[in-house]
Amino acid sequence: MTESFIPYGHQLIGEDDIQAVVEVLRSPYLTTGPKVEAFEKAVCEYVRSPYGVAVSSGTAALHAAMAAARFAPGDEILIPTMSFLATANAALYVGAKPVFVDSEKHGFNLDLTDAEKKITSRTKGIVPVHFSGQPVNIEAVQALAKRHSLTVIEDAAHALGAVSNGRPIGGLSDMTIFSFHPVKHITTGEGGMVMTSNEALAKRLRQFRHHGIDVDVIQRDTQQRWRYDMTGLGYNYRLTDIQCALGISQLRKSEEFLKRREAIAAAYDKAFTHAPFLERPPRGRTSDRHAWHLYIVRLKAETSGLSRDEAFEHLRSQGIGVHVHYRPIHLHPYYAALGWRPGDCPQAEATFSAALTLPIHPSMTDAMVQRVITAVERLPDALIVKNPVS
Numbered sequence: 121m122t123e124s125f126i127p128y129g130h131q132l133i134g135e136d137d138i139q140a141v142v143e144v145l146r147s148p149y150l151t152t153g154p155k156v157e158a159f160e161k162a163v164c165e166y167v168r169s170p171y172g173v174a175v176s177s178g179t180a181a182l183h184a185a186m187a188a189a190r191f192a193p194g195d196e197i198l199i200p201t202m203s204f205l206a207t208a209n210a211a212l213y214v215g216a217k218p219v220f221v222d223s224e225k226h227g228f229n230l231d232l233t234d235a236e237k238k239i240t241s242r243t244k245g246i247v248p249v250h251f252s253g254q255p256v257n258i259e260a261v262q263a264l265a266k267r268h269s270l271t272v273i274e275d276a277a278h279a280l281g282a283v284s285n286g287r288p289i290g291g292l293s294d295m296t297i298f299s300f301h302p303v304k305h306i307t308t309g310e311g312g313m314v315m316t317s318n319e320a321l322a323k324r325l326r327q328f329r330h331h332g333i334d335v336d337v338i339q340r341d342t343q344q345r346w347r348y349d350m351t352g353l354g355y356n357y358r359l360t361d362i363q364c365a366l367g368i369s370q371l372r373k374s375e376e377f378l379k380r381r382e383a384i385a386a387a388y389d390k391a392f393t394h395a396p397f398l399e400r401p402p403r404g405r406t407s408d409r410h411a412w413h414l415y416i417v418r419l420k421a422e423t424s425g426l427s428r429d430e431a432f433e434h435l436r437s438q439g440i441g442v443h444v445h446y447r448p449i450h451l452h453p454y455y456a457a458l459g460w461r462p463g464d465c466p467q468a469e470a471t472f473s474a475a476l477t478l479p480i481h482p483s484m485t486d487a488m489v490q491r492v493i494t495a496v497e498r499l500p501d502a503l504i505v506k507n508p509v510s
């Protein structure tokens with residue numbers, strides 16, 4: 121008998137979500153209708169942000185934010201190399217240059233000392249990523265940004281529901297982006313949103329997602345006018361009403377989802393307290409709330425002889441959908457061709473080579489969590505039998 125595969129992340133869709141989508145399919149608006157604004161309003165209330173602009177993906181949200189910030193060719197943007205590559209690609213979309221920042225010594229978030237060292241007269245922005253859902257010290261980022269006149273765009277694709285020093289992530293910086301991909305906290309299939317407290321930025325973002333067409337004129341259009349003006353270059357980055365209805369329904373369960381993620385993280389923490397061959401993920405400040413998008417352990421290969429790659433293969437063979445988040449962006453061939461080299465961000469490279477993501481998502485049962493724990497606990501026996509020490 122083979123046990124089912126446990127993926128590292130998975131959506132949780134209920135009958136209520138299905139009903140919400142079906143309702144839109146029976147309504148007059150499949151896109152650019154009332155569900156879009158309703159979803160934006162719901163996310164704004166949840167994260168306490170004045171404006172939210174829904175777009176077709178988290179990547180589109182990053183692109184829109186970089187364009188709204190007016191990043192342009194010649195500008196340098198500080199990007200943690202320990203992120204999903206979309207964070208850096210978005211800077212390239214607007215012609216700016218990503219400058220990769222190393223990770224903190226004992227964690228996955230960006231090292232602000234390294235960020236400050238890499239600032240030049242061309243640096244215009246910084247994109248902190250709340251890696252795995254652990255809040256970045258945003259006050260420190262903002263102090264740095266203020267000293268050097270940088271725009272802050274938070275990549276909170278891992279951090280919907282997270283709290284930084286008592287304040288929800290989403291309303292803290294110039295702009296913050298979320299992703300609603302199925303592995304993230306809530307899903308719209310594909311989708312994203314840019315949050316801002318700046319009305320002018322919100323207007324630019326709305327225009328950018330709709331071909332660069334002046335949105336005020338669109339509003340006048342409802343008064344039966346045919347004319348509209350395109351005043352900038354934009355894209356079709358709209359999110360449909362079908363997706364927004366799913367998002368509204370999912371968001372109602374966000375707290376429940378987050379509590380389940382916290383419970384799973386707590387079970388792993390407890391089980392691995394005395395596992396000498398791994399290091400548990402950092403917890404952060406007590407004034408923070410971790411959103412536990414990912415639970416990443418680091419294998420201590422030097423002391424235990426257990427390598428990440430062997431652990432990965434063994435756990436996969438047991439049906440445990442472990443993963444690696446992520447290969448540092450600067451190590452990808454595309455970025456190597458732009459001049460980045462191994463050794464440019466040594467801490468992130470070391471963290472990457474030891475990192476192993478264990479499954480964590482609200483559709484995991486207690487039995488699934490226990491299966492992961494047992495398989496991880498048995499790693500030393502399983503691997504030492506395979507490679508006897510000579």
Ligand SMILES: *Cc1c(COP(=O)(O)O)cnc(C)c1O
Binds near residue numbers: 177178179207300312
């Ligand atoms: C998922 C993710 C994105 C991109 O979001 P999509 O909705 O998949 O386009 C960007 N940054 C980070 C850190 C992510 O994890």
